[in-house]
Amino acid sequence: MKKRKLICLFVLALSFANSYAQKAWKIEGTTTDVPQSTTIYFNKAVDGDLFPLDSTKAVNNHFTFSGVTERPEVRYLSFKISGKTHWAEMFVEEGTIKAVMSMKENTVRGTLNNDIYQDMKDEVNDLNNRQRNVMNAFRDSTLTADSIKALRAEYSRLGNAVYDVFRKGMRQHITKPVGVMLFKQYSRKNSIKENQELLKMIPAEYQNDETVKAISQRIKNAIATANGRPFTDFTMIAPDGKEVKLSQYADKGKYVLVDFWASWCGPCRRSMPELIEFYNKNKANGLEIVGVSFDNNEQAWQKAIKTLNLPWPQMSDLKGWNCEAAQIYDIHAIPNTLLIDPKGNIVGKGMTHSAIEALLKK
Known part of the structure; x- marks a missing residue:
């Protein structure tokens, strides 16, 4: 019984080891119109920038990198000429990778994913x-x-x-x-x-x-948060520093237009006079607006509210694009809007003023 158990443990351990086996890779690179002895960098991407992991000189138009990896990973080859960075995206994976680096066009082949x-x-x-x-x-x-x-x-x-x-x-x-x-x-x-x-x-x-x-x-x-679904609540801070929830305005018998904006957003600021005019025209017909700012600077936010003379309630958690509202409603561009009906259901995002007015007339 002990012998069988040991065999099972050995097989399990072997299987586990194989699943994380290190696989060898090699990059055989050539350069075409690149000056001799140009430094070639082997990079990974970190927050949208290239972070060098290794570097070598292109000697006689050739360079190499090598290593091991558990699974294919995205990496980048790059070089810089006259302040301009030229780069090639690639997969580091088992096998020999053939890379051709040029100031016009880069190619990477030799393995399955590449x-x-x-x-x-x-x-x-x-x-x-x-x-x-x-x-x-x-x-x-x-x-x-x-x-x-x-x-x-x-x-x-x-x-x-x-x-x-x-x-x-x-x-x-x-x-x-x-x-x-x-x-x-x-x-x-x-x-x-x-x-x-x-x-x-x-x-x-x-x-x-x-x-x-x-x-x-x-x-x-x-x-x-699809059309027809009840709105999802979130908590932020009002300009006076007090906590405020979207539910304090939505689902109260009025249409609520949530205006996603920021003090640093030029198009947002330019659109405010038109939005104020729209608000003044329709607030008596059951329209409320709530501003949700993607700011991360409190002073800039407070100043913009006063400078633009925004007459509706405002809220922000001063986390910029990482704010809770952006995550919940998948807002990745501003200015943007979300319309909630009097019963608290979502009507749509980015609706035109004329479409909103048509709903109010109904």
């Missing part, structure tokens, strides 16, 4: 070149109005086609690291239903990824 990703980038580069050709065509002074309209439509179509390439790759390869990376970058281009289906297909080892978890929470919030 080959898949480079195929997509090649397709996107072609679309980008075609967009540039369209832009150059605008320089023709003899263009007719119809020709200009057609060029604008083609430019827009090519731009949408770029997203289509990555979204198609995301769906086809969601069970691979390249698909997960694309999901993290382009999930906002998908519907809620698409994201729910893709989340189920992401391998277990990526389910605890911080970005994947954030997307999952964002989807849950989107479902909870």
Whole structure:
């Protein structure tokens, strides 16, 4: 009995070790139009910036990096010429990775995920070149109005086609690291239903990824705050320093327009005179406005309220984009609005003034 138990423990330990086995990788890089002895950096991304993990000189147009990894990870090769950083996104994974660094275009191939990703980038580069050709065509002074309209439509179509390439790759390869990376970058281009289906297909080892978890929470919030659902309450601070809740205004028999803004937001400030005029015109018809600021500077927030003469209640937790309201209602651009009906149900986001007035007339 003890012998069988020991064998089982050995097999379990072996399985556990294999699942975290270190896999060797090597980057064999070449440079084309890059000056001799240029320093090439091997980086990871930290808060949107490149953080060097290693560096080497490109000698005789060649450079190498090597190491081990438990699973494929996104890394970046870069070099700087005349103050401009040139970089290439890649997957560090088992095998030999072939990288070509240039001041015009970089390519990375040689392993599964890098080959898949480079195929997509090649397709996107072609679309980008075609967009540039369209832009150059605008320089023709003899263009007719119809020709200009057609060029604008083609430019827009090519731009949408770029997203289509990555979204198609995301769906086809969601069970691979390249698909997960694309999901993290382009999930906002998908519907809620698409994201729910893709989340189920992401391998277990990526389910605890911080970005994947954030997307999952964002989807849950989107479902909870969809049109027709009861509003979700949150607590902030009023300009006088007292705690205030959205529920102190919503679900009180009036339409409540939640205005997401910030003192540092130029478009927000420019839109305030029109919003004040809209408020004065419709407050007697059952409209209330509540300002939710994405500020993180209390003095700037307080000063903007006075300077703009905002007549409606204000609230903020002074956490900027990390404020609770932004997370709950998935607000990632301001100015923005949320309309809540007299019964406390969500009507819509970003509605036009005319659409709101039509509801008030009903």
